[in-house]
Each structure stands twice: as C-alpha cells, then as structure tokens.
Amino acid sequence: MSRIPRIVILGAGYGGIVTALRLQKQLNYNEADVTLVNKHDYHYITTHLHMPAAGTDKPDNARVNITKLIDEFKIDFVKSTAVQIRTEDKKIVLEEGTLSYDYLVVGLGGEPETFGIPGLKEYALNIRSINSVRYIREHIEYQFAKYKREPSCTDLLTFIVGGAGFTGIEFVGELADRIPELCKEFDVDPSLVKIYNIEAAPTALPGFDPELVEYAMNVLKNKGVTFKIATAIKECTPEGVVLATGEEIKSATVIWTGGIRGNHMLEEAGFETMRGRIKVDDYLRAPGHDNIYVLGDCSIVMSPEGRPYPPTAQISMQQAEVCSHNLVSQIRGSELKKFEFKPKGTVASLGRGEAIGIVGSRKIKGGVASVMKKIIDLRYLYIIGGIPLVLKKGRF
Amino acid sequence: MSRIPRIVILGAGYGGIVTALRLQKQLNYNEADVTLVNKHDYHYITTHLHMPAAGTDKPDNARVNITKLIDEFKIDFVKSTAVQIRTEDKKIVLEEGTLSYDYLVVGLGGEPETFGIPGLKEYALNIRSINSVRYIREHIEYQFAKYKREPSCTDLLTFIVGGAGFTGIEFVGELADRIPELCKEFDVDPSLVKIYNIEAAPTALPGFDPELVEYAMNVLKNKGVTFKIATAIKECTPEGVVLATGEEIKSATVIWTGGIRGNHMLEEAGFETMRGRIKVDDYLRAPGHDNIYVLGDCSIVMSPEGRPYPPTAQISMQQAEVCSHNLVSQIRGSELKKFEFKPKGTVASLGRGEAIGIVGSRKIKGGVASVMKKIIDLRYLYIIGGIPLVLKKGRF
Structure with a gap:
C-alpha cells in the first residue's frame, strides 16, 4: 500500500x-x-478581541475549543x-x-508592525490574542486602582490607542463604553479620564467611505474620545508617547493597533x-x-x-x-x-448599539449597522460550529 | 441664649x-x-475587607453610604x-x-505596624480600606495576566501573606478560594500557584484556642496554603521577602497583616x-x-x-x-x-463554608461556625442600618 x-x-x-x-x-x-x-487548544475570534480587551465582554466569548470544532477521528490536532x-x-x-x-x-x-517607531515594541500593548487582551483589560483596571492610591497621578487615567484603522476604532468604541463602569466601580470622576486615538494617515479608517468615517468620529467624540489624525507617533516611552509635532502625552497605557x-x-x-x-x-x-x-x-x-x-x-x-x-x-x-x-462589505463596531458599514454598495450606520455586525458574528459562528456554537457563544 | x-x-x-x-x-x-x-462618604465594614481584597466579594458589599445611616437633620457630616x-x-x-x-x-x-522591618512600608500591601482592597484584587489579577505573557516567571504566581492573625488567616482563606477561579479564567495550572502565610509568633492566631488553631491550619493547608509559623520576615524587597532563617521567597505580591x-x-x-x-x-x-x-x-x-x-x-x-x-x-x-x-466570642472565617470560633465558652468550627460568622455580620448591619441595610448588603 x-x-x-x-x-x-x-x-x-x-x-x-x-x-x-x-x-x-x-x-x-x-x-x-x-x-x-x-x-493554543482554542481558536479565537480575532474580530471580537476588542471587546474582552476593553472588558466589555468575557474572553471566553471570543474563543472556541478546537476539539469542539474538528472531528478528531478525521483530523489530528497537535497543540x-x-x-x-x-x-x-x-x-x-x-x-x-x-x-x-x-x-x-x-x-x-x-x-x-511598528514601522520602526522606537519604544512601541517594548512599551505598547497589542490586541492580538486571548492572553494579550486579558492583559490589556487587567492593565486598564490596575491603572484605576493605582490612581486611587496616588490621586495626584491623573496620567494613570489617560489611555492612548495608536492607529485608527479597524481595530483601533472598534477598541476605542468599547473602551469609551467601559470607562463609565470603571469610574463607578473605582469612584473616579469620569472627567479625569482621557482616551486618545492617534493616526498618522490623513484620515481615520483609511479607505473607508468619508461620510461614514465622519459619522464614526462624531459618535466616538461624543463618547469622550479625542482624535489626533494625520499625527504620527515619533516615540513610545514608559511615560507615554511623543508625537511628530513634539507634543508629549503622558500615559501608562499605550495600545498599538497601527499595523x-x-x-x-x-x-x-x-x-x-x-x-x-x-x-x-x-x-x-x-x-x-x-x-x-x-x-x-x-x-x-x-x-x-x-x-x-x-x-x-x-x-x-x-x-x-x-x-x-x-x-x-x-x-x-x-x-x-x-x-x-x-x-461582501464591512461593518465596524463603535461600541454599544453603534456601528458603520458598507454592505454590497449600501452604506449603513447606527443601530442597523450594529445589528448587521452581530449577524456577521453569528454567521461566522454558524460556519465554524453550526447552531450549537451560535447558541453557546452568540450574544444578542 | x-x-x-x-x-x-x-x-x-x-x-x-x-x-x-x-x-x-x-x-x-x-x-x-x-x-x-x-x-470618604462611606463607612466600611473592616471585618469584611478580606473578601473584596481576594476578589471573592464586591467592594460595594463592604461599604455603606454614611448619609444612608445618619439623619442629616440631626448630625452634620463633613467629608x-x-x-x-x-x-x-x-x-x-x-x-x-x-x-x-x-x-x-x-x-x-x-x-x-511594620515593627521596623525594612521594605514592608514600601513594598507590601495592606488590607485597610476600600481603595487598598480594590488595589490588592487588581494587583493579584494582574499577576495572572502578566504570567501568561511571561510563562517562565512562575514567581508571579506566588502570594505571600505576612501575619497569621485574624486578618491574615481570613484573607488566606478567601485567597485560596479565589485561586481556582483565577486559574480557570487565565488558563493557569493551579499547581503553579503558591500561597505562603508567614507568622513570627510561635503559633497562628496567637491567643486563640490551640485545638481550633490546628483545625484552621488543616483546613487552610488542604486548600493549598503553606504556613511558616515562628518564622520572622527579615526584609521585604521588590522581589519578595527574606526570612530570618535566610530563606528567600520570590513574589511580586506581599500582603502585610502583621499589626x-x-x-x-x-x-x-x-x-x-x-x-x-x-x-x-x-x-x-x-x-x-x-x-x-x-x-x-x-x-x-x-x-x-x-x-x-x-x-x-x-x-x-x-x-x-x-x-x-x-x-x-x-x-x-x-x-x-x-x-x-x-x-461575646469571636469567629474567624476560613473561606467558603468554613470557620472557627468561640461563642461564650463554646468552641465551634466548620459549617456551624461559618453560619455564626454570617449571623454576626448581619447583626452588625442591623445595628447600624436596621432591616433595610440587612436586606441590601446581607448575603447568605
């Protein structure tokens, strides 16, 4: 044979x-x-990682055991x-x-991809795995706990997201939703918390429809996000970032989503x-x-x-x-x-109940887009795991 | 007048x-x-702080708004x-x-009270307020998240509690209960986690009935706690503690309850x-x-x-x-x-469903003592806030 x-x-x-x-x-x-x-012995749903990273969903909802997906009689799995x-x-x-x-x-x-920007590799966090998003969530909570011990260090409450592409935008949307919860949990005045989203390209969500980009930025600005678009990060340090303009933003939390x-x-x-x-x-x-x-x-x-x-x-x-x-x-x-x-189109979430997207050639936004985002997520669960997985991990 | x-x-x-x-x-x-x-604008229930410190209960269950307790027509409150x-x-x-x-x-x-032990003031954490216990809880979770990024640093999973008096014993009981949950949440092998309880006096719970002390230590040992009794801490450093015996225990988390x-x-x-x-x-x-x-x-x-x-x-x-x-x-x-x-007696909790105590001249332990502990807690809520507070904060 x-x-x-x-x-x-x-x-x-x-x-x-x-x-x-x-x-x-x-x-x-x-x-x-x-x-x-x-x-790992699990598959993770990368498009969902911005939620556990911000702490708006559990990491377990962003992963599935591989042995639950494949038939081990037909396929060998090596961890x-x-x-x-x-x-x-x-x-x-x-x-x-x-x-x-x-x-x-x-x-x-x-x-x-850090494009050779000094310090990003050493000091910035990345949204790229279950371990990394659990770390980001804990790191953010820890800054709130630290701030309560050292109330003069308001920089602990500044959060910098480098990159306003898909991941960056979806993450700041979730983070902005989480901040009021964290402020309540830790007795912190919400006006002290700052979220910066910094992007070197001339626009947020490069390549996306400009009308939708404007809509997205307005939604996020209203949630408290400060954008610095067409602004490169020159360096990341343990104390925050230095911008190409020379401006320095102090922060203990830099999350790099730039590439x-x-x-x-x-x-x-x-x-x-x-x-x-x-x-x-x-x-x-x-x-x-x-x-x-x-x-x-x-x-x-x-x-x-x-x-x-x-x-x-x-x-x-x-x-x-x-x-x-x-x-x-x-x-x-x-x-x-x-x-x-x-x-087939793209939908970017902007946090609770808000999203923007292109489906076919149609522009969608707000609640409709948010529902569409969830349908796309559920469709994926269905493709890899059928109805049982949709029921187990799907959230509405 | x-x-x-x-x-x-x-x-x-x-x-x-x-x-x-x-x-x-x-x-x-x-x-x-x-x-x-x-x-603060709240009163906190110090005898309950070991639970939110370990993360087995919410900090909000250990505090009550002062204006809910006093009648502001009769008493002025100044925060x-x-x-x-x-x-x-x-x-x-x-x-x-x-x-x-x-x-x-x-x-x-x-x-x-650090008894002049070098480093305790700088590097050890204390269970003494809502802010401090939220910090301890976040700090512990952060060590698990950090460990997943640096799996060679198993010292991150070592937790040292200095002092085996009331607070120390009650805290290790809760921490031992929390560890399996944290291991599950962060995919950590529980056998890597170590809890040390170190006490300079010749016995844990000095002054308590020896038979009950032995019972308590057995319960906690079975939950994974390692005791070092009659062992003084000579120094606390950013890397852990040095004992009077010369032994060094590496850890990023030292919680001092010694006085x-x-x-x-x-x-x-x-x-x-x-x-x-x-x-x-x-x-x-x-x-x-x-x-x-x-x-x-x-x-x-x-x-x-x-x-x-x-x-x-x-x-x-x-x-x-x-x-x-x-x-x-x-x-x-x-x-x-x-x-x-x-x-009137004393009851020390040893975590879920376990406690020891003296009520009048009777020794109690196990489930009975644990229920008695809860009755004492509820009685206190009743004394300061009546039935409404018992219903709001009491847990059974």
Whole structure:
C-alpha cells in the first residue's frame, strides 16, 4: 500500500480552521492525513478581541475549543508552537518534536508592525490574542486602582490607542463604553479620564467611505474620545508617547493597533516576503512551492487596482475555501481553482448599539449597522460550529 | 441664649459611626451640635475587607453610604481628611478648613505596624480600606495576566501573606478560594500557584484556642496554603521577602497583616501613646483631657490580666455605647459609666463554608461556625442600618 499524503495546517485562525473543516468534509477516508497545529487548544475570534480587551465582554466569548470544532477521528490536532518551516526536507519543527508534510497550509497569524517607531515594541500593548487582551483589560483596571492610591497621578487615567484603522476604532468604541463602569466601580470622576486615538494617515479608517468615517468620529467624540489624525507617533516611552509635532502625552497605557506584518518564520524559511508576507500565486501558493498554500495575515493578494487587500477575516475565509478545494484537487489530480476575492462589505463596531458599514454598495450606520455586525458574528459562528456554537457563544 | 456644645467625631469606623447613631437617638433637639468627619462618604465594614481584597466579594458589599445611616437633620457630616488635632484651642484642622469642638471623639483608624522591618512600608500591601482592597484584587489579577505573557516567571504566581492573625488567616482563606477561579479564567495550572502565610509568633492566631488553631491550619493547608509559623520576615524587597532563617521567597505580591498601630495624628498632637495608641481612663477619655474620648484602633483598654485587648470591631462598638452615654451624661451633668469589655466570642472565617470560633465558652468550627460568622455580620448591619441595610448588603 502506498503512503497517503500528509497535509499539515499551521495555525487555527480563520484561514486554518476553515481549511481544516472543509478538508474534513471533502476528503474521503484514507485520501490524506490532515494535522492541524496550533499554539493554543482554542481558536479565537480575532474580530471580537476588542471587546474582552476593553472588558466589555468575557474572553471566553471570543474563543472556541478546537476539539469542539474538528472531528478528531478525521483530523489530528497537535497543540504546539511551530518554530521553523523547513521546505528543503518538508518538515515543521515544533517546540516539542517535528512533523513531516507533503502539503503545507500556512495560516499563521501576523505580528504587530511598528514601522520602526522606537519604544512601541517594548512599551505598547497589542490586541492580538486571548492572553494579550486579558492583559490589556487587567492593565486598564490596575491603572484605576493605582490612581486611587496616588490621586495626584491623573496620567494613570489617560489611555492612548495608536492607529485608527479597524481595530483601533472598534477598541476605542468599547473602551469609551467601559470607562463609565470603571469610574463607578473605582469612584473616579469620569472627567479625569482621557482616551486618545492617534493616526498618522490623513484620515481615520483609511479607505473607508468619508461620510461614514465622519459619522464614526462624531459618535466616538461624543463618547469622550479625542482624535489626533494625520499625527504620527515619533516615540513610545514608559511615560507615554511623543508625537511628530513634539507634543508629549503622558500615559501608562499605550495600545498599538497601527499595523500587522507577516509571521517572522516565513522570512527565516527563505521565502521572498514583503513586510513578512508572501505574495501568493493565483492558486494561493507560495511562488516556487506547489505544495505550500499561504492564507490570511501571511499572504498578499493583489486587488484589480494592483494594491494588496487588507488582511481580514473575510478574505481569510474565502481563501480557505479555495485552498481546501485546491488541496483536494491536487491529491485527486483534478483542476485547481483561481482565487478571486469577492468583497461582501464591512461593518465596524463603535461600541454599544453603534456601528458603520458598507454592505454590497449600501452604506449603513447606527443601530442597523450594529445589528448587521452581530449577524456577521453569528454567521461566522454558524460556519465554524453550526447552531450549537451560535447558541453557546452568540450574544444578542 | 447660651451656645450649645459642639461634639466632633473623627472617623466613621465602627466606633465613630455607632457613637454618631447613639447620639442621634439619645440627644434631644438643641442639646448639642454633632459633626461627623470622615475621609470618604462611606463607612466600611473592616471585618469584611478580606473578601473584596481576594476578589471573592464586591467592594460595594463592604461599604455603606454614611448619609444612608445618619439623619442629616440631626448630625452634620463633613467629608474631609483630618490632618491635625489641636487640643490647646480645641480645633481640628481638616484638609479644607477647621472645626471647633467642645467634645471630641477620636474614632480614627489605625495604621499598619511594620515593627521596623525594612521594605514592608514600601513594598507590601495592606488590607485597610476600600481603595487598598480594590488595589490588592487588581494587583493579584494582574499577576495572572502578566504570567501568561511571561510563562517562565512562575514567581508571579506566588502570594505571600505576612501575619497569621485574624486578618491574615481570613484573607488566606478567601485567597485560596479565589485561586481556582483565577486559574480557570487565565488558563493557569493551579499547581503553579503558591500561597505562603508567614507568622513570627510561635503559633497562628496567637491567643486563640490551640485545638481550633490546628483545625484552621488543616483546613487552610488542604486548600493549598503553606504556613511558616515562628518564622520572622527579615526584609521585604521588590522581589519578595527574606526570612530570618535566610530563606528567600520570590513574589511580586506581599500582603502585610502583621499589626496595627494608632493614628500618627495622636502622637503629633502631644498625647502620650504606646504604638500610637492612647491608654484611656475608665471612662474612655484621654488622660488629662476630660472632653476627649478615644475609641477603637487608637485606644488601649487593659484586660483584668493587665494586657491590652486586641482592637476589634466588637470592642469598638461596646466602647461607642459607653462613649455616647458618657457624652450625654457630661452635657446633662449626670453620672458617667465605666467601660468594661464583655467579650461575646469571636469567629474567624476560613473561606467558603468554613470557620472557627468561640461563642461564650463554646468552641465551634466548620459549617456551624461559618453560619455564626454570617449571623454576626448581619447583626452588625442591623445595628447600624436596621432591616433595610440587612436586606441590601446581607448575603447568605
């Protein structure tokens, strides 16, 4: 009997988990061995992390146990951290042990892109995992507790969010909702608390419809957020940030949401990368490697206008559909499919009951957009876990 | 019309609040002006602080708004911090302004007694106010969040409680109950968490019945507490504690419950003090000052065996009864009462469903003692706020 092909999927984010689920469905028994490798034993819903980070929802509502999603009779799950991709002998080095592959799916998450701004790596916090958002939530609460011991240190009540892209905007919306609760819990005068959202680009939510951006900024300003748009951060220090204008804002809490780059392992493995990402071929494969698919934060797909699509949950999931189809086709010797991104719209939450978005070509805002955001969240739970997961983790 | 006497009560702890409530009831209209001064606009239930400190109950369940307790038509309430007692011209200097008194009741809270152990003042935390216990709770949670970012720093999961008296024992009981919840919330292996309770005296709960002490220690050991009895702390550092034995225990969290001394203002005002406390006369007055009553942490009352009674809520409340009686008598020119402490028993909680105690001359332990502890708590709520307060803050 000839050996059946081994597929290794690195990372159980949007791309990895959906690829695993599709392969589980599409592959026949004994057509391939599929192994999913992930650092944690849970999948987390990155688009939901801004809520537990601000403390407006529990971290557990932003994650699902992987073994609840996959069928372990069909797919092996290895909880470990990948440390090296060795294309020359088709091996993945894990923190404990190694795995061999015939086909590889790189669904590894990205890393914060700090654009070389000094101090960001050392002193800023990032919204990027369950551990990091639990830390941010505790860190924020701790500043309130500290302030009550040292009431002269009002800087402890200043919170700086670097980046007014999707994550930055969604996070400040939640944080602004949380502040009144924290003020009540810790007996703090709300007028002492300051939230800054700082963005180097000439606008918040670059690339988004200007009318909706204006609406979003007004909603957030009314919740107490101060914007500094077209203002670069020059340096982050243990005492706060220094802006390109020379202005200094003192704070013990800087949260950086300004950018994502690909995983460092790709560069180390010898792939050609741009900001740590691989520009994939039409079939989502790394150039020169017909057996390596790259999805999500680690991949670059160009739009018809010749610009990389921003890495989102939406594109990752569409990539996973094509990736799983192509893997099955390769194994069966049938035809591969080209990947083409079909944008279905985007909704950004602005906190409780408020959001903005584009659905198809329609602009939506306020309560309608907020409901749409929840529908998108529930739809995702349904895709990965069916009705039981919707009932367990869905919130209305 | 001659001026009516002015009574100032400093501090709304057990002694101060009960004195205010009794005066409110006993004094007739226009017999005296009573002013209660307190740093916060709430009274807190010190005997309950170990729970919000560990995070097993909300801080709000350990405090009551003062204006809900007193009748503001009869008693003035001033929210301010007293900074100086001037006996020579009968004035109290507040952070904002001054108050004149004819009679003074010193019900100020004590301060941590560190016995000159280096570093305790700088690096250890104290269970002594709503602000301090919120800080301790947040600090503990923060260590768990930090540990998840730096899994090699297991010392972050070591918690040291200095002092195995009442507060220390009650706190470790709650903390041991909270740890499994925190481990679940932060995905931490419970076997990595360590709780040390360190006591210099030859036994935990010095002065308590040895059989009950043994029971208590067994309950707490089973919950994961490591005791170091008859072991002095030589030094507290930012990295933990150094014991007299030379042993070093690394930890980012040292909570000192080893002792209480009187308020620093008394020494500064020229009173003769022992550990900041005034040894009061038979009528609870500062020697040489017939118009100054001293209660609670700031007072010393000797037992028939010639040893100071430990300052407890129970003795403070009994002092308040005699103090208010004597104030009314002085104003009316009738006879004063001597204070005599009538110990009614003591119950120490050991966490959920467990306690030990002496009631009358009966030893109680386990569930019975735990229920008795709750009855004592409810009784106190009833004394200060009647049935409505029992219903609002009482927990069963």
